[in-house]
Amino acid sequence: MKIVQMIFPATLLAAASSFFSTDAIAGDCQLKILASLPVSYSSNGDAMIPVNVEGRDIVMKFSPNSLVSLINQDVAIALGLHRTEINQNVVINYNGGQVKVRTTAKLKIGSISGDSDFGVPFSPVSSDPKMAGILAFDILKKMDIELDIAHGKINFFTQDHCPGAVVYWTRSAPVAAIPMEMRGSHNFLIPMTLDGTDIEVQLEPSIDRAFLSTGVAEREYGQPRTDDEDSLSQPYTFKSLGVEGIAIGNPKFYPYWDPDGGACSGKGQETSPELRNETNRRLIRCFGSLDAYLGRSQLKLLRIFLAFKEKMMYVTAANAE
Secondary structure: OOOOEEEOOOEEEOOOOOOOOOOOOOOOOOOOOEEEEEEEEEEOOOOEEEEOOOOOOEEEEOOOOOOOOOOHHHHHOOOOOEEEEEEEEEEEEEEEOOOOOOEEEEEEEEEEEEEEEEEEEOOOOOOOOEEEEEEEEHHHHEEEEEEHHHHEEEEOOOOOOOOOOOOOOOOOOEEEEEEOOOEOOEEEEEEEEEEEEEEEEEOOOOOOOOEEEHHHHHHHHOOOOOOOOHHHHOOOOOEEEOOOOOEEEEEEEEEEEOOOOOOOOOEEEEOOOOOOOOOOOOOEEEEOOOOEEEHHHHOOHHHEEEEEEOOOOEEEEOEEE
C-alpha cells in the first residue's frame, strides 16, 4: 500500500488563519471541552468529522499530519468564497498536483469559530463526494485533541489547562506521558518500542492497518527488504508494541516500501544542484519515510490526548476507567 502524504518542497504557505485562539477562552486552568464530534469514514477509509464553513454543514478529513487545510474548489464556488492566487514562491504539492489558489472562510468547530485560510486544489481531495476538504495541522494545532477511536469520537479542548491535567476519563489506570518530536513544520512523531526496539510512529486514523517501513524491518528485525507486491501484502507479526508501560500484544504491521531504506526521515542529506559545483553544495531535509504508521486497528485499543501546546501525548488503554 502506498502511503499518500502532502509534501511541501518549497516555502510553506503562510498560515495567516485567525481561527479562534483557545488561550483566551477562560481564566483558570481547568480542562474545558470545545466540541465532541463523531468520526465517520469515507469510501476510501479516511477519517472525517463534521464542521461548518460559512454557515454550511460539511464533513472534512481529519488530518493532523497534513500541514495546510484544503477546501474543494466546487465547495468554495458554491459558498461564493473569494479566491486568490498563492504567492508564486510558494509550492504546495498534493496528490501529484500543485495547489495554486487560496481562500479565507469562516470555520466553526463545535462552539468556536473564526476566519481560516484554506488552499483550493484543482481536483477534489477525495473521490468520495461527501468529503469537502481537509482539516490539517495549521488549524488543529490551535486546540488540544482527544482521539477516542474506540467510541467513535474526536474531542477538542482549550489549551489553557493545567500542564498534564488532561486525562479526565480515569483516576486509577496507568497513563503514559510521551513528548512529541516535531519534525519539519508539522510531522509529530511518537517514540514507542516494538519488540524492545525504539521506533518513531505517526498516528494515522485514516488507515485501518499499521505499517512498518521495509528499511526499518530489514535493519532492526532482519526481514528481507523487497518491493514485491505479494511480500508487501503479508504482515509482520510482533510480540508487543509499547509506550511507557502501556502495551498492545501481538501487533501486526504491514510492510510499506521505503525506497530510501529509512534515510528520508528528517535526517540531513547533502545534495548537489543541477549544475554540479563542489563548492556550491546544499543541505536538504526530507520527511517522506517514517518508521511506522499506527492505523485504526491499533488506535482503537488506545485513548490518546494530544496536547499540542505542551508538545506532549497522554495515553491510556481504550477501556481505562
